[in-house]
Amino acid sequence: MKHAEAVKKYRARKIEERFFHSLFFINGILVIVVLAGIFAILLKTAAPAFREIDLREFFFTVHWDPAGYEKESYGIIAMLVSTFLVTLGALAIAIPIGIGAAAYLCDVAGPRVREIAKPLIEVLAAIPSVVLGFIGIVVVNPMLAKFFRQPNGLNAVNGSILLAIMALPTIISITEDALVSVPRSFEQASLALGATKWQTIIRVKIPAALSGIIAACMLGMGRAIGETMTVLMATGCAPALPTSYLHAVRTMTATIAIELGEVPYYSTHYYGLFAIGLTLFIITFMINLVADLVLHNFQKMQR
Amino acid sequence: MHDVKIKVSNFSLSYGDVPAIKNVTMSIKANRITGIIGPSGCGKSTFLRALNRMNDLILGVRTSGTILIDSEDILQKNVDVVHLRRRVGMVFQKSNPFPKTIFENVAYGLRIGGIKDKAYIEQKVEKSLQAAALWDEVKDRLHKSAFELSGGQQQRLCIARALAVEPEILLMDEPASALDPLATLKIEELIHELKKKYTIVIVTHNMQQAARISDFTAFFMLGELIEYDVANIMFTKPRKKITEDYITGRFG
Numbered sequence: 001m002k003h004a005e006a007v008k009k010y011r012a013r014k015i016e017e018r019f020f021h022s023l024f025f026i027n028g029i030l031v032i033v034v035l036a037g038i039f040a041i042l043l044k045t046a047a048p049a050f051r052e053i054d055l056r057e058f059f060f061t062v063h064w065d066p067a068g069y070e071k072e073s074y075g076i077i078a079m080l081v082s083t084f085l086v087t088l089g090a091l092a093i094a095i096p097i098g099i100g101a102a103a104y105l106c107d108v109a110g111p112r113v114r115e116i117a118k119p120l121i122e123v124l125a126a127i128p129s130v131v132l133g134f135i136g137i138v139v140v141n142p143m144l145a146k147f148f149r150q151p152n153g154l155n156a157v158n159g160s161i162l163l164a165i166m167a168l169p170t171i172i173s174i175t176e177d178a179l180v181s182v183p184r185s186f187e188q189a190s191l192a193l194g195a196t197k198w199q200t201i202i203r204v205k206i207p208a209a210l211s212g213i214i215a216a217c218m219l220g221m222g223r224a225i226g227e228t229m230t231v232l233m234a235t236g237c238a239p240a241l242p243t244s245y246l247h248a249v250r251t252m253t254a255t256i257a258i259e260l261g262e263v264p265y266y267s268t269h270y271y272g273l274f275a276i277g278l279t280l281f282i283i284t285f286m287i288n289l290v291a292d293l294v295l296h297n298f299q300k301m302q303r
Numbered sequence: 304m305h306d307v308k309i310k311v312s313n314f315s316l317s318y319g320d321v322p323a324i325k326n327v328t329m330s331i332k333a334n335r336i337t338g339i340i341g342p343s344g345c346g347k348s349t350f351l352r353a354l355n356r357m358n359d360l361i362l363g364v365r366t367s368g369t370i371l372i373d374s375e376d377i378l379q380k381n382v383d384v385v386h387l388r389r390r391v392g393m394v395f396q397k398s399n400p401f402p403k404t405i406f407e408n409v410a411y412g413l414r415i416g417g418i419k420d421k422a423y424i425e426q427k428v429e430k431s432l433q434a435a436a437l438w439d440e441v442k443d444r445l446h447k448s449a450f451e452l453s454g455g456q457q458q459r460l461c462i463a464r465a466l467a468v469e470p471e472i473l474l475m476d477e478p479a480s481a482l483d484p485l486a487t488l489k490i491e492e493l494i495h496e497l498k499k500k501y502t503i504v505i506v507t508h509n510m511q512q513a514a515r516i517s518d519f520t521a522f523f524m525l526g527e528l529i530e531y532d533v534a535n536i537m538f539t540k541p542r543k544k545i546t547e548d549y550i551t552g553r554f555g
Binding site for chain 1: 355357360385386387388389392393395397399400401402403411412414415416461464465468
């Protein structure tokens, strides 16, 4: 009797376990399926573009003008350069400030300042991108125009500044976590050797937290490179090859956002926009991959 | 011959309102090994960390009395702690090499001291590793991560790192407590060798170790210095009953 009961319980447990096992399995698979699905649709819709547009034209010519009067042109160099210009500018602003702010929060600020400042910084991430774009037009725009003596301030710098603001919360927050998780013993060893607080941060804590800091910057970059609304509003949207940060630019994302609403379906132009999307996807994918490899190597070196 | 290197007078320390060290007066002799023993929480580590002002890192620490190192009171507010810590090196209980190469670990103190001369740094690193009896074991892999070393080797690396900045005094906070007996023996031999050049103050939990290596021994309890004498006398004829009880393992 007892034995039969035990067997019954065992079976029930077995079924329960199997149920949860499959539940989690399905959840895990679902994410991969959705991701693969997005990639497949992107690939499928972009593929015809490369039948209709010469690959060399697509990747190596400057102008994107699908409604050209004399000739349609499908070159992405101008928007590619624009995207990189704005993104690199944003990183150049956000990384030093972000690491500095994180080091301040971690090592200099008192516990009370940290308690208030950290959530506040994280709230910064909740500002909708369209609001930031608005600020770009209304606030940053006249400031830049005045500072650089330009007719207006809707240009690459404007986009970089706004994207830097967007990337900052991520960079600060994750960098600070990484710095906090550096063992106290490293800090103590450094101070006991006669290092100043400053030297300890620069030479011991930041290197020890580098994997986390790189991850933070990559996430910040991911945010910046794919951002659409803000750059669309603040960068002036001129589809020409920019030669300086004071030029109005149009990034890859902005081009897709502007044109996809009005393009006739299944036209070369339509496929071309998906090809841009695919290119962007591959770029971000490569960035993440490289970052992952760098991180992995770095961790291996440390251990 | 053996001058007083550190002269502690009426030294007290408290964390906020909690007293940790009460009115300690003792003289620590140059080129001698001074062992500090006592039960957990007796203030021995705190005392050690007062000697290079590492307690400054903890909020709310207050001190009174004086600690003279070569007749300079290191407790004064205007003391340059960076300079002090270069004179008073420290080795911690758990080995704590930086996540850098073996070479860079030892060179760290020199680099932060502003030394850029490559040849000098190389020579100094080699000398320090030799002094820490580690050179032969690592000379072929100086540019490998310090984490590849064994626990005992890591601790000797930390000693080498401390020696590289040429301190006058070496503080050791239970440097062998996390090591196996063989590694411990090596560290003890090393400490014995080091006293020729340095004044060593070592905190230890291990009575046999204190008896083996220290020239003078101080017994702390509940923040007070109970007894302080030549090690031989301490471990054979302690003057106080409570010291004897502790040494013979009746409590602790």
